Amino acid sequence: MTSSLRLRAGLVSIVLLAGFLGIWHLATRSTGTVATMSPEYAKLMGLTATQGKSAMPGPLDVGAKLWEHLRRPFYDNGANDKGLGIQLGYSIARVGTGYLLAVLVAIPLGFLIGMSPLLSKALDPFIQVLKPISPLAWMPLALYTIKDSSISAIFVIFICSIWPMLLNTVFGVASVRKEWINVARTLEVGTLRRAFTVILPAAAPTILTGMRISIGIAWLVIVAAEMLVGGTGIGYFVWNEWNNLSITNVIIAILLIGIVGMLLDQILARFTRMVTFPE
Amino acid sequence: MSTFDNPFDPDRNLRGGCECGRHRSAAEHEQASPALRCDPVESEEKRYEGVVASAVMRAMFPQDAARRAFLKSVGASTALAALSQFFPLKTATEVFAATGTPEKKDLKVGFIPITCATPIIMAAPLGFYSKHGLNVEVVKTAGWAVIRDKTINKEYDAAHMLAPMPLAISLGLGANAIPFAVPAIENINGQGIVLATKHKDKRDPKDWKGMKFAIPFDYSMHNYLLRYYLAEHGLDPDTDVQLRSVPPPEMVANLRADNIDGFLAPDNICQRAIYDGVGFMHLLSKEIWDGHPCCSFAASREFITTAPNSFAALTRAIVDATAYASKAENRKQIAEAIAPANYINAPVTVLEQVLTGTYADGLGGVKTDAKRVDFDPFPWQSFAVWMLTQMKRWGQIKGDVDYKAVAEQVYLATDTRKLMTEMGLSPPTDAYKSFAVMGKTFDPGKPEDYLASFKIRKAS
Numbered sequence: 001m002t003s004s005l006r007l008r009a010g011l012v013s014i015v016l017l018a019g020f021l022g023i024w025h026l027a028t029r030s031t032g033t034v035a036t037m038s039p040e041y042a043k044l045m046g047l048t049a050t051q052g053k054s055a056m057p058g059p060l061d062v063g064a065k066l067w068e069h070l071r072r073p074f075y076d077n078g079a080n081d082k083g084l085g086i087q088l089g090y091s092i093a094r095v096g097t098g099y100l101l102a103v104l105v106a107i108p109l110g111f112l113i114g115m116s117p118l119l120s121k122a123l124d125p126f127i128q129v130l131k132p133i134s135p136l137a138w139m140p141l142a143l144y145t146i147k148d149s150s151i152s153a154i155f156v157i158f159i160c161s162i163w164p165m166l167l168n169t170v171f172g173v174a175s176v177r178k179e180w181i182n183v184a185r186t187l188e189v190g191t192l193r194r195a196f197t198v199i200l201p202a203a204a205p206t207i208l209t210g211m212r213i214s215i216g217i218a219w220l221v222i223v224a225a226e227m228l229v230g231g232t233g234i235g236y237f238v239w240n241e242w243n244n245l246s247i248t249n250v251i252i253a254i255l256l257i258g259i260v261g262m263l264l265d266q267i268l269a270r271f272t273r274m275v276t277f278p279e
Numbered sequence: 280m281s282t283f284d285n286p287f288d289p290d291r292n293l294r295g296g297c298e299c300g301r302h303r304s305a306a307e308h309e310q311a312s313p314a315l316r317c318d319p320v321e322s323e324e325k326r327y328e329g330v331v332a333s334a335v336m337r338a339m340f341p342q343d344a345a346r347r348a349f350l351k352s353v354g355a356s357t358a359l360a361a362l363s364q365f366f367p368l369k370t371a372t373e374v375f376a377a378t379g380t381p382e383k384k385d386l387k388v389g390f391i392p393i394t395c396a397t398p399i400i401m402a403a404p405l406g407f408y409s410k411h412g413l414n415v416e417v418v419k420t421a422g423w424a425v426i427r428d429k430t431i432n433k434e435y436d437a438a439h440m441l442a443p444m445p446l447a448i449s450l451g452l453g454a455n456a457i458p459f460a461v462p463a464i465e466n467i468n469g470q471g472i473v474l475a476t477k478h479k480d481k482r483d484p485k486d487w488k489g490m491k492f493a494i495p496f497d498y499s500m501h502n503y504l505l506r507y508y509l510a511e512h513g514l515d516p517d518t519d520v521q522l523r524s525v526p527p528p529e530m531v532a533n534l535r536a537d538n539i540d541g542f543l544a545p546d547n548i549c550q551r552a553i554y555d556g557v558g559f560m561h562l563l564s565k566e567i568w569d570g571h572p573c574c575s576f577a578a579s580r581e582f583i584t585t586a587p588n589s590f591a592a593l594t595r596a597i598v599d600a601t602a603y604a605s606k607a608e609n610r611k612q613i614a615e616a617i618a619p620a621n622y623i624n625a626p627v628t629v630l631e632q633v634l635t636g637t638y639a640d641g642l643g644g645v646k647t648d649a650k651r652v653d654f655d656p657f658p659w660q661s662f663a664v665w666m667l668t669q670m671k672r673w674g675q676i677k678g679d680v681d682y683k684a685v686a687e688q689v690y691l692a693t694d695t696r697k698l699m700t701e702m703g704l705s706p707p708t709d710a711y712k713s714f715a716v717m718g719k720t721f722d723p724g725k726p727e728d729y730l731a732s733f734k735i736r737k738a739s
Contacts (some may be wrong), residue, residue, distance in 0.1 A: 045553070077620065148434065
């Protein structure tokens with residue numbers, strides 16, 4: 001039963017994809033010569049103007065370009081032109097650094113706040129205000145104060161990915177079932193031991209859910225941050241190709257950003273499953 | 280031909296007959312004045328040789344008439360042989376050409392991917408930086424605010440900036456006041472007003488009321504030129520139209536999406552809009568002010584004082600590249616050198632149309648204007664004074680401003696002149712030249728009167 005369901009779902013997915021690609025292809029076909037123009041004029045113009053080629057590339061253009069990128073993902077033509085593999089590597093490294101810093105701060109801090117109802121109430125308004133701030137809003141401030149663009153990018157990832165983790169840790173720690181804590185207290189377990197053997201395992205699934213939300217946000221942020229500071233990374237790649245109005249490359253980058261984001265999410269999902277327990 | 284090309288020419292007056300010193304008479308200078316003043320000699324060594332030899336000749340014959348008579352009677356080659364017998368011309372040339380070793384060899388220079396940055400960019404692939412003993416990495420940057428911040432933060436040693444930006448930064452407009460300096464202008468002309476194709480019958484600016492225009496940055500020549508142009512046609516740029524600051528690459532997309540009606544933008548963006556069939560060239564910026572500066576090469580005062588030799592070498596490389604770019608026959612090669620993804624990242628045809636000046640106008644015609652964009656490094660201080668008058672005119676500067684002091688502090692005409700002379704080029708002797716913007720003459724000596732003569736301006 002389940003296997004047949006999976007099979008049918010897979011079939012529907014493929015049909016949807018084929019349908020999407022088909023419509024895309026039809027919608028972006030060129031319309032033939034648009035206007036009569038002298039050949040010397042036409043030579044100076046782009047295909048959009050001369051042959052009515054759609055400004056939007058079709059799936060075949062994107063496929064061909066993607067193949068070109070995949071064949072040599074690690075080329076390096078100087079500071080401003082590197083292969084997609086290198087760009088993704090830079091982005092992942094930045095996300096990794098900012099995210100790990102956020103984990104190091106958010107989890108211990110969340111733990112402390114969660115264990116004290118007073119602190120959690122007192123800090124709540126600050127967290128709620130800081131949480132919804134867009135990464136782009138932080139960027140000028142970071143650039144201005146930190147005075148280094150690559151550290152600024154990492155800082156922005158840090159500051160944007162810390163809040164879901166912090167909130168979830170606080171919530172997870174605060175909502176550990178009272179019976180378990182009371183049992184620990186009855187058995188005269190010390191505070192430290194209680195934190196690590198009772199509260200941590202009980203709150204782990206919630207904490208990891210927070211971490212999973214955060215990695216998604218960190219990956220969202222990196223593209224925006226790199227588009228601003230430039231230099232390296234997949235966000236810079238998008239900006240550079242946008243500069244050249246090369247929508248084909250932008251679509252490829254979108255596809256890759258989606259795939260990498262999904263992989264990062266799946267890794268965290270696996271960790272979450274490892275610590276989940278039936279009640 | 281450079282002033283110092285042949286000091287052994289009996290018909291040549293070493294003292295110079297005109298203000299730039301390159302022509303035999305003032306009349307001849309007038310005739311040639313739109314042409315560039317920095318055509319390079321075939322080789323660096325030759326140029327230095329010329330400088331040294333002419334200095335020696337001048338010392339030997341304080342009377343120009345005597346030198347000419349001497350050369351006429353013995354011939355140039357004999358004179359040269361005689362001279363080198365008792366004066367080691369070769370050694371002197373070598374000593375002269377050797378400049379201080381750069382304090383810092385590995386430099387980072389930021390640029391915005393537009394053709395205005397041509398000298399900065401091409402100096403890397405065509406080897407002008409390495410020729411002057413530097414290892415420069417040119418870094419593409421996302422926007423004017425970012426390039427400003429990165430240069431202030433010292434991530435870049437020097438950068439490509441819009442010509443008014445160093446003035447604005449030094450004055451503390453839109454940022455903390457940090458003293459910046461401009462040793463060289465990147466390009467003159469090379470911008471344009473592009474309108475969406477649907478406006479092809481609205482060529483009279485008087486019909487533009489209510490339209491939306493994009494400019495690259497508030498502190499840009501584009502902003503001032505567009506405002507000037509609109510105001511001359513009776514439109515108040517603050518109330519009659521909408522001006523938006525939009526990063527150049529987004530201009531074409533916005534024009535296609537009908538979010539804006541047109542823009543005054545740097546080139547390759549203008550030509551790109553035409554290439555993609557979304558707009559047409561209404562007017563080249565050259566038609567507003569022929570010879571206007573656009574972008575500049577800028578560095579902080581701090582960099583100049585801490586690494587003077589690096590800065591001098593960098594300026595020499597830029598001046599050299601600018602001289603190379605000013606020659607029409609080199610433009611095709613340059614277009615190919617700066618088109619790849621590592622530099623401007625644009626189709627070669629587009630860059631070629633911009634640089635060679637033979638371009639599609641977007642209305643079905645092919646036009647030719649060899650001076651569509653041009654390159655002349657000399658940082659005229661009168662340019663700076665004009666920009667300051669416009670900053671004040673549109674309310675960016677409030678209160679009084681000491682035009683001359685600011686211009687002289689930021690636009691390094693004296694230093695660049697010295698450097699260009701050492702390189703054997705012929706910089707102008709004056710730092711203030713008068714020019715006309717849409718037929719109205721600007722006198723750099725009377726900025727306040729000039730400002731007062733405009734009817735349309737922001738009430739202050």
